[in-house]
Amino acid sequence: MKIKRKFKFLIIVISLFLSGHAPWGQHEVYRQMHMLVMCSKNDEGAFGFTKNLKVILDEYLPEAKARVARTKDSERLINLLITNQIPLAVISSNLLTDLKNKKTQYFQNLLKYSKTLYSFDNMILIVNQNFPKEYMEQVIESLVEASKNNNDKVKFIKKNNLVISYDEIVLEKIKF
8 A cells, every 4th residue: 555655656756857848837937927028049148148137127127027038949949939928029130131031930930920029130020920019119118218228238220121021019118
């Protein structure tokens, strides 16, 4: 009898370790409490830029509780973005050009399921199609306000040849 209990207990413990995620959906709770901004490890300069963007969002939009998250590669970033697991991502213009030239299904999905929210000098902030409009407005207004306060790191740069087109909210909120 005791052997059966010990065996069942051992099976339960092993299954928790093999599941790969925190029990009881704690990763979901974390994502609901924080605005995660994703970047890719293989995107040159994106991590440093995203960390700076987080600092600015903490100052101008503190209720978002922004956090930086990184993926191992661009394919994982795109998958998390288009499946609504991560709503925001920073991608360099160079990475977008590389993805465009490769013409993969990942790139086609990125085009189909995301929009540009804000464009910087050599980076863009993109959102997935499920990111609420009111949150988009808050992020844009915060970045515009930071830019008005002479923060050149978040200066909006209008780009006419964007790979991923602007969301219509950007065109309404930012006067070109």
